[in-house]
Protein backbone atom coordinates (compact mmCIF):
# COMPACT_ATOMS: atom_id res chain seq x y z
CA UNK A 13 0.00 0.00 0.00
CA UNK A 14 2.18 2.85 -1.17
CA UNK A 15 1.47 6.42 -0.12
CA UNK A 16 1.66 9.39 -2.45
CA UNK A 17 0.79 12.78 -1.00
CA UNK A 18 0.95 16.39 -2.07
CA UNK A 19 -0.15 18.71 0.69
CA UNK A 20 -0.56 22.50 0.90
CA UNK A 21 -1.65 23.98 4.22
CA UNK A 22 -1.92 27.44 5.72
CA UNK A 23 -2.12 27.77 9.52
CA UNK A 24 -2.07 31.40 10.50
CA UNK A 25 1.18 32.77 9.12
CA UNK A 26 2.65 29.29 8.64
CA UNK A 27 2.59 27.86 5.12
CA UNK A 28 3.43 24.28 4.34
CA UNK A 29 3.94 22.66 0.98
CA UNK A 30 5.30 19.12 0.75
CA UNK A 31 5.08 16.07 -1.41
CA UNK A 32 5.83 12.58 -0.17
CA UNK A 33 6.15 9.16 -1.76
CA UNK A 34 6.39 6.16 0.55
CA UNK A 35 6.75 2.76 -1.12
CA UNK A 36 4.65 -0.15 0.15
CA UNK A 37 5.72 -1.51 3.53
CA UNK A 38 8.50 1.02 4.05
CA UNK A 39 8.95 3.62 6.80
CA UNK A 40 9.49 7.30 6.03
CA UNK A 41 10.76 9.49 8.87
CA UNK A 42 9.83 13.17 8.85
CA UNK A 43 12.70 14.77 10.70
CA UNK A 44 12.91 18.41 11.67
CA UNK A 45 13.01 20.93 14.48
CA UNK A 46 10.03 22.21 16.46
CA UNK A 47 7.59 24.07 14.30
CA UNK A 48 8.89 22.77 10.97
CA UNK A 49 5.48 21.29 10.16
CA UNK A 50 5.90 17.57 10.86
CA UNK A 51 2.70 17.22 12.91
CA UNK A 52 0.82 19.33 10.39
CA UNK A 53 1.70 16.79 7.68
CA UNK A 54 0.49 13.91 9.88
CA UNK A 55 -2.68 15.80 10.76
CA UNK A 56 -3.47 16.30 7.07
CA UNK A 57 -2.80 12.65 6.23
CA UNK A 58 -5.06 11.57 9.09
CA UNK A 59 -7.80 14.00 8.06
CA UNK A 60 -7.59 15.98 11.32
CA UNK A 61 -6.32 19.20 9.72
CA UNK A 62 -8.01 20.67 6.67
CA UNK A 63 -5.43 21.53 3.98
CA UNK A 64 -5.70 24.35 1.45
CA UNK A 65 -5.34 21.62 -1.13
CA UNK A 66 -4.19 18.02 -0.98
CA UNK A 67 -3.93 14.88 -3.04
CA UNK A 68 -3.42 11.83 -0.86
CA UNK A 69 -3.54 8.32 -2.27
CA UNK A 70 -2.83 5.03 -0.53
CA UNK A 71 -2.57 2.07 -2.90
CA UNK A 72 -4.19 4.24 -5.55
CA UNK A 73 -7.22 5.05 -3.34
CA UNK A 74 -7.79 8.77 -2.88
CA UNK A 75 -8.16 9.75 0.78
CA UNK A 76 -8.29 13.52 0.73
CA UNK A 77 -12.09 13.76 0.72
CA UNK A 78 -12.69 10.95 3.22
CA UNK A 79 -13.54 11.40 6.91
CA UNK A 80 -10.73 10.37 9.28
CA UNK A 81 -12.30 7.05 10.29
CA UNK A 82 -12.74 6.01 6.66
CA UNK A 83 -9.10 6.50 5.68
CA UNK A 84 -7.74 3.15 6.89
CA UNK A 85 -5.08 4.98 8.88
CA UNK A 86 -3.67 4.02 12.28
CA UNK A 87 -2.31 6.83 14.42
CA UNK A 88 0.02 6.38 17.36
CA UNK A 89 0.95 9.52 19.28
CA UNK A 90 3.26 10.23 22.20
CA UNK A 91 0.50 9.49 24.67
CA UNK A 92 -1.04 6.05 24.39
CA UNK A 93 -4.60 7.51 24.58
CA UNK A 94 -6.15 4.18 25.57
CA UNK A 95 -9.81 4.04 26.56
CA UNK A 96 -9.52 4.28 30.37
CA UNK A 97 -12.58 2.15 31.12
CA UNK A 98 -11.51 -0.81 28.95
CA UNK A 99 -8.93 -3.48 29.76
CA UNK A 100 -5.83 -3.70 27.58
CA UNK A 101 -7.22 -6.58 25.57
CA UNK A 102 -10.54 -4.79 25.04
CA UNK A 103 -8.68 -1.68 23.93
CA UNK A 104 -6.88 -3.73 21.30
CA UNK A 105 -10.06 -5.62 20.32
CA UNK A 106 -11.91 -2.34 19.86
CA UNK A 107 -10.72 -1.69 16.31
CA UNK A 108 -11.45 -5.14 14.85
CA UNK A 109 -14.84 -4.98 16.60
CA UNK A 110 -15.58 -1.60 15.05
CA UNK A 111 -14.81 -2.94 11.58
CA UNK A 112 -17.28 -5.79 12.02
CA UNK A 113 -15.30 -8.66 13.56
CA UNK A 114 -17.24 -10.85 16.01
CA UNK A 115 -16.46 -10.64 19.72
CA UNK A 116 -14.52 -13.90 19.74
CA UNK A 117 -12.52 -13.16 16.58
CA UNK A 118 -11.70 -9.66 17.81
CA UNK A 119 -10.44 -11.00 21.17
CA UNK A 120 -8.31 -13.64 19.40
CA UNK A 121 -6.82 -10.94 17.21
CA UNK A 122 -6.21 -8.75 20.26
CA UNK A 123 -4.37 -11.57 22.03
CA UNK A 124 -2.29 -12.17 18.92
CA UNK A 125 -1.21 -8.51 18.80
CA UNK A 126 -0.61 -8.30 22.54
CA UNK A 127 1.72 -11.28 22.13
CA UNK A 128 3.46 -9.51 19.23
CA UNK A 129 4.28 -6.58 21.53
CA UNK A 130 5.23 -8.79 24.52
CA UNK A 131 2.23 -7.60 26.54
CA UNK A 132 0.11 -10.74 26.99
CA UNK A 133 0.44 -10.51 30.77
CA UNK A 134 -1.09 -7.03 30.65
CA UNK A 135 -4.29 -8.18 28.89
CA UNK A 136 -6.64 -7.73 31.84
CA UNK A 137 -5.22 -4.51 33.23
CA UNK A 138 -6.89 -1.13 32.85
CA UNK A 139 -4.77 1.73 31.42
CA UNK A 140 -4.56 3.27 34.90
CA UNK A 141 -2.61 0.18 36.01
CA UNK A 142 -0.01 0.42 33.23
CA UNK A 143 3.33 2.25 33.12
CA UNK A 144 3.94 4.65 30.24
CA UNK A 145 5.98 2.04 28.37
CA UNK A 146 3.39 -0.69 28.96
CA UNK A 147 0.57 1.57 27.80
CA UNK A 148 2.54 2.40 24.66
CA UNK A 149 2.97 -1.33 23.93
CA UNK A 150 -0.80 -1.78 24.16
CA UNK A 151 -1.33 1.29 21.96
CA UNK A 152 0.99 -0.19 19.31
CA UNK A 153 -0.96 -3.45 19.44
CA UNK A 154 -4.22 -1.50 19.10
CA UNK A 155 -2.93 0.45 16.10
CA UNK A 156 -1.71 -2.70 14.32
CA UNK A 157 -4.81 -4.76 15.17
CA UNK A 158 -6.82 -2.36 13.03
CA UNK A 159 -4.71 -3.56 10.08
CA UNK A 160 -4.30 -0.03 8.77
CA UNK A 161 -3.20 0.61 5.20
CA UNK A 162 -1.05 3.43 6.55
CA UNK A 163 0.42 3.84 10.03
CA UNK A 164 1.28 7.29 11.38
CA UNK A 165 3.65 7.53 14.36
CA UNK A 166 3.85 10.93 16.03
CA UNK A 167 6.93 11.05 18.30
CA UNK A 168 6.05 7.64 19.78
CA UNK A 169 8.89 7.74 22.33
CA UNK A 170 8.67 11.38 23.38
CA UNK A 171 6.61 10.77 26.51
CA UNK A 172 8.56 7.70 27.65
CA UNK A 173 11.36 7.83 30.17
CA UNK A 174 14.88 7.03 29.00
CA UNK A 175 14.69 3.45 30.26
CA UNK A 176 11.44 2.60 28.47
CA UNK A 177 12.18 4.29 25.12
CA UNK A 178 14.85 1.85 23.82
CA UNK A 179 12.63 -1.19 24.44
CA UNK A 180 9.69 0.37 22.60
CA UNK A 181 12.00 1.50 19.79
CA UNK A 182 13.27 -2.09 19.46
CA UNK A 183 9.73 -3.41 19.50
CA UNK A 184 8.57 -1.04 16.77
CA UNK A 185 11.64 -1.92 14.73
CA UNK A 186 10.61 -5.57 14.91
CA UNK A 187 6.91 -5.11 14.10
CA UNK A 188 7.49 -2.55 11.35
CA UNK A 189 9.75 -4.95 9.42
CA UNK A 190 6.63 -6.69 8.20
CA UNK A 191 4.27 -3.86 9.04
CA UNK A 192 2.20 -1.39 7.05
CA UNK A 193 3.50 1.59 5.14
CA UNK A 194 4.47 4.05 7.86
CA UNK A 195 5.21 7.74 8.35
CA UNK A 196 7.15 8.48 11.54
CA UNK A 197 7.46 12.00 12.93
CA UNK A 198 10.51 12.62 15.08
CA UNK A 199 13.10 15.23 15.87
CA UNK A 200 15.61 12.57 16.88
CA UNK A 201 17.93 11.28 14.14
CA UNK A 202 18.42 8.09 16.18
CA UNK A 203 14.74 7.21 15.76
CA UNK A 204 15.09 7.73 12.03
CA UNK A 205 18.21 5.57 11.87
CA UNK A 206 16.59 2.81 13.93
CA UNK A 207 13.25 2.69 12.16
CA UNK A 208 13.10 4.44 8.83
CA UNK A 209 14.08 3.34 5.35
CA UNK A 210 13.86 6.89 4.05
CA UNK A 211 13.97 10.29 5.67
CA UNK A 212 12.57 13.66 4.63
CA UNK A 213 14.16 16.56 6.52
CA UNK A 214 11.71 19.42 7.06
CA UNK A 215 12.34 23.06 7.76
CA UNK A 216 9.77 25.83 7.79
CA UNK A 217 7.07 23.88 5.99
CA UNK A 218 9.32 22.47 3.26
CA UNK A 219 11.29 19.29 2.71
CA UNK A 220 14.90 20.45 2.45
CA UNK A 221 16.54 17.08 1.91
CA UNK A 222 15.37 13.52 1.40
CA UNK A 223 16.67 10.07 0.60
CA UNK A 224 17.66 6.76 2.19
CA UNK A 225 18.08 7.40 5.93
CA UNK A 226 21.67 6.31 6.23
CA UNK A 227 22.76 8.28 3.16
CA UNK A 228 21.06 11.48 4.27
CA UNK A 229 22.25 11.35 7.88
CA UNK A 230 25.80 10.19 7.21
CA UNK A 231 26.37 12.42 4.21
CA UNK A 232 24.09 15.44 4.59
CA UNK A 233 24.13 17.88 1.73
CA UNK A 234 22.77 20.89 3.55
CA UNK A 235 24.08 22.63 6.66
CA UNK A 236 20.61 22.28 8.13
CA UNK A 237 20.56 18.48 7.91
CA UNK A 238 24.16 18.28 9.13
CA UNK A 239 23.13 20.18 12.25
CA UNK A 240 20.25 17.79 12.84
CA UNK A 241 22.52 14.80 12.28
CA UNK A 242 25.11 16.29 14.63
CA UNK A 243 27.80 16.47 11.96
CA UNK A 244 30.19 19.20 10.82
CA UNK A 245 29.65 20.36 7.26
CA UNK A 246 31.75 22.74 5.17
CA UNK A 247 30.50 23.94 1.80
CA UNK A 248 32.67 24.80 -1.19
CA UNK A 249 33.69 23.69 -4.66
CA UNK A 250 35.12 20.24 -5.31
CA UNK A 251 38.84 20.17 -6.13
CA UNK A 252 41.30 17.33 -6.44
CA UNK A 253 41.36 15.58 -3.05
CA UNK A 254 38.90 17.84 -1.26
CA UNK A 255 37.09 21.12 -1.66
CA UNK A 256 37.89 24.83 -1.81
CA UNK A 257 35.86 27.08 0.46
CA UNK A 258 34.58 30.49 -0.68
CA UNK A 259 37.42 32.08 1.33
CA UNK A 260 39.97 30.09 -0.68
CA UNK A 261 40.98 27.51 1.94
CA UNK A 262 41.32 23.91 0.80
CA UNK A 263 39.84 21.22 3.04
CA UNK A 264 41.30 17.78 2.28
CA UNK A 265 39.06 14.75 2.34
CA UNK A 266 38.01 11.62 0.56
CA UNK A 267 35.71 12.39 -2.37
CA UNK A 268 32.68 10.19 -2.99
CA UNK A 269 32.55 8.62 -6.45
CA UNK A 270 29.86 11.06 -7.66
CA UNK A 271 31.84 14.22 -6.85
CA UNK A 272 32.65 16.33 -9.92
CA UNK A 273 35.56 18.78 -9.66
CA UNK A 274 34.48 22.37 -10.07
CA UNK A 275 30.92 21.60 -8.90
CA UNK A 276 29.42 22.58 -5.50
CA UNK A 277 30.40 20.08 -2.81
CA UNK A 278 30.29 19.62 0.96
CA UNK A 279 32.89 18.16 3.33
CA UNK A 280 31.34 16.22 6.23
CA UNK A 281 32.91 14.85 9.40
CA UNK A 282 31.80 13.98 12.92
CA UNK A 283 32.68 16.10 15.96
CA UNK A 284 34.86 13.30 17.30
CA UNK A 285 37.12 13.63 14.25
CA UNK A 286 38.16 17.12 15.34
CA UNK A 287 41.26 17.28 17.53
CA UNK A 288 41.76 20.33 19.73
CA UNK A 289 45.22 21.57 20.73
CA UNK A 290 46.39 24.50 22.77
CA UNK A 291 47.07 27.44 20.51
CA UNK A 292 50.85 27.26 20.57
CA UNK A 293 51.65 26.96 16.91
CA UNK A 294 53.04 23.46 17.34
CA UNK A 295 50.50 21.80 15.12
CA UNK A 296 50.83 24.12 12.17
CA UNK A 297 53.05 21.54 10.43
CA UNK A 298 50.10 19.97 8.69
CA UNK A 299 49.45 22.04 5.58
CA UNK A 300 45.69 21.57 5.52
CA UNK A 301 42.69 20.90 7.78
CA UNK A 302 44.33 22.82 10.61
CA UNK A 303 42.96 26.15 11.77
CA UNK A 304 43.25 28.57 14.64
CA UNK A 305 40.00 29.15 16.47
CA UNK A 306 38.46 30.36 19.70
CA UNK A 307 36.19 28.27 21.94
CA UNK A 308 32.70 29.78 21.72
CA UNK A 309 30.80 27.30 23.91
CA UNK A 310 31.14 24.05 25.83
CA UNK A 311 28.11 21.80 26.33
CA UNK A 312 27.69 18.33 27.80
CA UNK A 313 26.66 15.88 25.09
CA UNK A 314 26.10 12.40 26.54
CA UNK A 315 29.43 11.20 27.91
CA UNK A 316 31.49 13.85 26.09
CA UNK A 317 31.79 17.62 26.05
CA UNK A 318 30.91 19.25 22.74
CA UNK A 319 33.11 22.24 22.00
CA UNK A 320 31.83 24.81 19.51
CA UNK A 321 34.48 26.95 17.85
CA UNK A 322 34.56 30.38 16.25
CA UNK A 323 37.11 31.09 13.58
CA UNK A 324 37.77 33.41 10.69
CA UNK A 325 37.70 30.81 7.90
CA UNK A 326 36.50 27.30 7.17
CA UNK A 327 36.63 26.21 10.83
CA UNK A 328 33.93 28.67 11.91
CA UNK A 329 31.14 26.90 13.80
CA UNK A 330 32.89 23.52 13.93
CA UNK A 331 32.10 21.22 16.82
CA UNK A 332 34.57 18.89 18.50
CA UNK A 333 33.74 16.16 21.01
CA UNK A 334 36.25 15.81 23.84
CA UNK A 335 36.29 13.78 27.01
CA UNK A 336 35.79 15.81 30.20
CA UNK A 337 39.38 14.85 31.10
CA UNK A 338 40.70 16.40 27.89
CA UNK A 339 38.67 19.58 28.46
CA UNK A 340 40.16 19.81 31.96
CA UNK A 341 43.69 19.10 30.78
CA UNK A 342 43.46 21.76 28.07
CA UNK A 343 41.78 24.12 30.58
CA UNK A 344 39.22 25.00 27.90
CA UNK A 345 36.65 27.69 28.54
CA UNK A 346 34.77 30.11 26.32
CA UNK A 347 37.36 32.44 24.84
CA UNK A 348 40.27 29.93 24.93
CA UNK A 349 42.48 30.14 21.86
CA UNK A 350 42.95 26.71 20.27
CA UNK A 351 44.15 25.02 17.14
CA UNK A 352 41.74 22.58 15.47
CA UNK A 353 42.89 19.71 13.34
CA UNK A 354 40.80 17.36 11.21
CA UNK A 355 42.44 14.33 9.62
CA UNK A 356 41.70 14.19 5.90
CA UNK A 357 40.88 10.48 6.18
CA UNK A 358 37.90 11.32 8.42
CA UNK A 359 36.47 13.90 6.01
CA UNK A 360 34.08 12.71 3.30
CA UNK A 361 33.34 14.98 0.36
CA UNK A 362 29.94 14.80 -1.38
CA UNK A 363 28.11 16.74 -4.05
CA UNK A 364 26.11 19.57 -2.47
CA UNK A 365 22.32 19.50 -2.56
CA UNK A 366 20.84 21.17 -5.60
CA UNK A 367 17.42 21.50 -3.97
CA UNK A 368 14.87 19.22 -2.35
Ligand SMILES: Nc1ncnc2c1ncn2[C@@H]1O[C@H](COP(=O)(O)OP(=O)(O)OP(=O)(O)O)[C@@H](O)[C@H]1O
Nearest residue numbers: 023024026044045046047048049050051052053199
Ligand atom coordinates in the same frame (compact mmCIF):
# COMPACT_ATOMS: atom_id res chain seq x y z
N1 LIG B 1 -3.81 25.59 15.42
C1 LIG B 1 -2.83 26.31 14.85
N2 LIG B 1 -3.08 27.52 14.36
C2 LIG B 1 -2.14 28.25 13.77
N3 LIG B 1 -0.86 27.84 13.62
C3 LIG B 1 -0.57 26.64 14.10
C4 LIG B 1 -1.52 25.80 14.73
N4 LIG B 1 -0.90 24.67 15.11
C5 LIG B 1 0.38 24.79 14.72
N5 LIG B 1 0.59 25.96 14.12
C6 LIG B 1 1.85 26.43 13.54
O1 LIG B 1 2.20 25.57 12.50
C7 LIG B 1 3.62 25.42 12.45
C8 LIG B 1 3.98 23.96 12.37
O2 LIG B 1 3.61 23.29 13.54
P1 LIG B 1 3.76 21.72 13.69
O3 LIG B 1 3.14 21.36 14.99
O4 LIG B 1 3.28 21.05 12.46
O5 LIG B 1 5.34 21.55 13.74
P2 LIG B 1 6.18 20.32 14.21
O6 LIG B 1 7.31 20.21 13.24
O7 LIG B 1 5.32 19.12 14.36
O8 LIG B 1 6.73 20.81 15.61
P3 LIG B 1 6.93 20.03 16.99
O9 LIG B 1 8.17 19.22 16.80
O10 LIG B 1 7.10 21.15 17.95
O11 LIG B 1 5.69 19.22 17.22
C9 LIG B 1 4.17 26.15 13.65
O12 LIG B 1 4.68 27.39 13.22
C10 LIG B 1 2.98 26.34 14.54
O13 LIG B 1 3.11 27.52 15.28
